[in-house]
Amino acid sequence: MSAPLTLAQLEDLESRHVLRNYARLPVAVESGADVWLHTVDGRRILDLLCGLGVTSLGHAHPAVTMAIQEQAGKLLHTSNLVHLQGPTRLSERLSTSSLGGGVLFQNSGAEANEAAIKLARRNKRGGEIVSLFKGFHGRTYGALSATPQEAKQEPFAPLVAGFRAVPPTVEAVQDAVGDGTAAVLLETIQGESGVLPIDHDVLRAAREACDAHGALLIVDEVQSGMGRTGTMWSYEASGVVPDAITVAKALANGLPIGALVTAPHLYDVLQPGDHGSTFAGNPLSCAAALAVFDVIEDDRFLARVVEAGDRFRSGLEAHPDVQHVRGSGLMLAAELTPEAVARHGSAGELALRLVTDHDVWVNGPTPSALRLLPPLTITDEQIDDGVARIAAGLAAR
Structure with a gap:
């Protein structure tokens, strides 16, 4: 060597x-x-x-290393066109630890948020995505359009249409959500803007407004999830239950993986062909993620x-x-x-x-x-x- x-x-x-x-x-x-x-x-x-x-x-x-070594000797990739042990078992762990619905694997947090945006618009047959000032949801075009930070957005204009950003206040969220809203996408703690907790009253207002207008509440748990805040998912501390969450970063302790997790009522919204990814649900990443769950859950x-x-x-x-x-x-x-x-x-x-x-x-x-x-x-x-x-x-x- x-x-x-x-x-x-x-x-x-x-x-x-x-x-x-x-x-x-x-x-x-x-x-x-x-x-x-x-x-x-x-x-x-x-x-x-x-x-x-x-x-x-x-x-x-050691547990993650052993899981990776064992899986590497079995199977690294086939495709999402066959049934696989690791992704299926990990889907169960993600679902039962959070919202109890379906799971769609991706390769990163930004991709998971892209999937969440598509889910929301498929569910509403269009509609606006509302996000909060100082939020960060990724750098791909849909996720970037939901990230109201001028320094990140300006070099890549024009962005995707149909996004609105508002201050993280009860009144602003209530005023922004209407019948044309597909979803509110937010972090409970805005990590990239300096670890800024969102007041629980704002989360409750977002939940109530989404319920009143048939919109989805999507919580970005990419940085705050997987035990980071002292609960498995950061939304648990507020008592507010979202319709979907997005997960990535710590899920496999370093291997690339992301996931969209939904509540049961959204299980059938996305249909075959609506979204996909060649490497999503990779057996190696899923093996590592299952080992992570064994430790933190x-x-x-x-x-x-x-x-x-x-x-x-x-x-x-x-x-x-x-x-x-x-x-x-x-x-x-x-x-x-x-x-x-x-x-x-x-x-x-x-x-x-x-x-x-x-x-x-x-x-x-x-x-x-x-x-x-x-x-x-x-x-x-x-x-x-x-x-x-x-x-x-x-x-x-």
């Missing part, structure tokens, strides 16, 4: 052969184990971002997520540069004081120095907030280590 390329060699190759779509950190990762990333130059980085909420059981989790595990989140919150809020910590479970954002932001330039600049100088990985989704999406398996010792590293970074300048 050849030696890994150095960071400089990787950067050189990428500059000549990779489209400039990603602004990469000056870090070259070779392997990972538990909460740690190992770089080609021998560093060990505490991963408190989980690949943006994906590797929720940490890196190289446990009340004790989810209770531990809440405890871990409380420990992170109290540790971070004890620092004078942190105004408050928002979010639920292990989906958190530390809002920095104006003085700390001025001293460090921005949360993004601070996050860069944290990973390069203090070997801890978080990110800055807004100029004043650090986002943490650590492994759900993180220990108290690792939490305290992470808080100490962030504190050292805050004190360094």
Whole structure:
């Protein structure tokens, strides 16, 4: 086996052969184990971002690794034209853990949201999709059209017609939903905009408005689902039950998979040929996802997520540069004081120095907030280590 390329060699190759779509950190990762990333130059980085909420059981989790190895020796792909064990079993787990209806597999969160949009319009025979300001639902055209962020939308106009964005208030949602509305698509916690929880009154208003006008309420659980907030699905905390949810990121702990999950009354809306994907429901990804379910679908595990989140919150809020910590479970954002932001330039600049100088990985989704999406398996010792590293970074300048 050849030696890994150095960071400089990787950067050189990428500059000549990779489209400039990603602004990469000056870090070259070779392997990972538990909460740690190992770089080609021998560093060990505490991963408190989980690949943006994906590797929720940490890196190289033994149960997931074993499931992948076993499935790789059996079958990687055939097609969705035959019956398969893994996707069928995973459909049952997704359905029974949430809305009790049907499941349609995809390969990502954006694709799952595309499927949800098609479901809503097929159900209503057209209609408008209402979303919330600062929401994020993906970068494919339908999902992007439901993502009211000018910096993301403007370069790709014209977008798909029939989308409306409103403020996350009871009055705005009630006014926006009418007989011509196909669905309200929202996140319970807006992760990409800085971990912004949506008030439960807004969720209840959306549910009532959708019921009154025959529209669907679709909750995007791509980042907040699979135990991230301390319940299996984030919508559970509000008591509001949606008509459909979309799932991805943490579902297979790193392998590409997404899913649309519906309530029973929508089981027959999509017909053969309405939607499809060559790789959706891939047996390898489904095997990994079943292993993930085996670990997290446990009340004790989810209770531990809440405890871990409380420990992170109290540790971070004890620092004078942190105004408050928002979010639920292990989906958190530390809002920095104006003085700390001025001293460090921005949360993004601070996050860069944290990973390069203090070997801890978080990110800055807004100029004043650090986002943490650590492994759900993180220990108290690792939490305290992470808080100490962030504190050292805050004190360094």
